[in-house]
Amino acid sequence: MQTPAASQASGTRVSTKGIPPPPAPRNCKTTWTYESWLRDFKREAAAEGISPRVINATLAGMTPDQSVISRDRRQGFFAQSFLDFSARLATQNRITNGRAQIKKNRAAFARAQKEFGVHPAVITGFWALESDFGAGMGNLPIMRSLVTLAYDCRRGPMFRDELKAALRIIERGDMTPQTMIGSWAGEIGQTQFLPTRYLEHAIDYDGDGRPDLFSNPTDIIGTTANYMAHLGWRPNEPWLEEVRVPRELPWDQSDLAVKHPRSQWASWGVRKADGAPLETDAMPASLVLPMGRHGPAFLAFPNFDVYLQWNQSLNYAITAAYLATRIDGAPAMRRGDGGIPVLAQAEAKELQRLLTARGFDVGEIDGLIGMKSRQAIKTMQQRLGLPADSYPTPELLGALRRGS
Numbered sequence: 001m002q003t004p005a006a007s008q009a010s011g012t013r014v015s016t017k018g019i020p021p022p023p024a025p026r027n028c029k030t031t032w033t034y035e036s037w038l039r040d041f042k043r044e045a046a047a048e049g050i051s052p053r054v055i056n057a058t059l060a061g062m063t064p065d066q067s068v069i070s071r072d073r074r075q076g077f078f079a080q081s082f083l084d085f086s087a088r089l090a091t092q093n094r095i096t097n098g099r100a101q102i103k104k105n106r107a108a109f110a111r112a113q114k115e116f117g118v119h120p121a122v123i124t125g126f127w128a129l130e131s132d133f134g135a136g137m138g139n140l141p142i143m144r145s146l147v148t149l150a151y152d153c154r155r156g157p158m159f160r161d162e163l164k165a166a167l168r169i170i171e172r173g174d175m176t177p178q179t180m181i182g183s184w185a186g187e188i189g190q191t192q193f194l195p196t197r198y199l200e201h202a203i204d205y206d207g208d209g210r211p212d213l214f215s216n217p218t219d220i221i222g223t224t225a226n227y228m229a230h231l232g233w234r235p236n237e238p239w240l241e242e243v244r245v246p247r248e249l250p251w252d253q254s255d256l257a258v259k260h261p262r263s264q265w266a267s268w269g270v271r272k273a274d275g276a277p278l279e280t281d282a283m284p285a286s287l288v289l290p291m292g293r294h295g296p297a298f299l300a301f302p303n304f305d306v307y308l309q310w311n312q313s314l315n316y317a318i319t320a321a322y323l324a325t326r327i328d329g330a331p332a333m334r335r336g337d338g339g340i341p342v343l344a345q346a347e348a349k350e351l352q353r354l355l356t357a358r359g360f361d362v363g364e365i366d367g368l369i370g371m372k373s374r375q376a377i378k379t380m381q382q383r384l385g386l387p388a389d390s391y392p393t394p395e396l397l398g399a400l401r402r403g404s
Contacts, residue, residue: 117235
């Protein structure tokens with residue numbers, strides 16, 4: 001196995017572990033000119049050891065793409081309920097194709113599992129969601145997308161690092177600007193690696209002289225496993241398991257920040273999805289209720305933390321982990337009690353504003369119920385004597401409107 005250079009020559013390494021810093025609000029305004037930004041960026045990149053020849057040749061004549069900024073500000077796809085989101089992404093077609101890929105690339109998956117400890121279904125789940133095994137990598141110039149996002153006010157600091165990493169990839173000879181074609185977010189290859197991730201973790205897993213994440217399944221499998229091991233994947237441990245919950249439970253314990261041994265969940269009446277008893281061991285797990293106590297329920301194990309580092313959307317992380325269990329043979333999840341109320345995005349924004357007015361930090365008021373919003377909801381439910389399952393309900397919204 002050949003690996004890329006371990007360090008970025010004369011440059012500052014960027015962490016590829018953990019959750020990135022929060023972006024600026026979606027309505028932020030870029031107050032600087034592109035020309036002044038580009039001049040400063042070129043100076044900064046050269047000071048960090050990137051070849052001025054590569055910088056100038058790559059960025060010459062490049063201008064921001066307003067459609068990329070618009071897509072970055074919008075991202076309404078993540079405002080769907082978990083059930084709607086997972087139904088659109090964790091499809092039977094992806095399950096079938098995922099199993100076929102494991103069979104087709106059996107040797108590469110077996111090697112990656114032995115060397116990195118990552119289960120084939122986990123790699124394949126990400127591979128399916130990110131690009132449908134190469135069918136949906138995107139067709140935009142990656143360098144222009146990176147320049148646009150680095151210049152824009154919303155996630156500029158993060159994407160300055162990504163743009164510099166992309167220039168180093170070109171300087172190293174892995175790709176040219178013309179071959180770097182991908183998504184609007186500047187991601188590379190079939191499992192959609194940002195350039196910093198590619199630079200640090202892409203490996204030539206088949207020994208042909210260079211890593212190829214666009215068309216080489218062996219490199220894609222090895223690189224994805226390598227990155228997940230870096231994020232802390234624990235070999236031979238589960239990642240997510242659907243469960244059944246009893247009608248009564250200390251609902252405030254259903255929180256990703258709260259971990260109990262499986263034996264504790266079993267003692268509270270949590271059972272496997274088919275009704276069988278849970279293992280009564282010390283394996284730590286969190287109870288996750290993406291649609292509240294009346295919806296699907298999952299135990300999330302330490303490996304689930306890797307999913308949240310891959311993508312911070314809870315809906316995405318649970319869907320990716322669930323898809324992997326389906327590829328591995330788990331049955332379709334139960335959809336809960338039925339008729340679960342879902343706030344419209346405008347109502348979710350109103351809920352966030354009302355919580356903010358009461359001193360909670362919900363992050364950006366955007367109608368996307370993320371970790372901060374869920375924690376605020378849980379605390380408010382506790383204050384109002386409601387079941388504290390962290391789910392935004394019309395009941396809670398009504399109570400806040402009345403000033404309860």
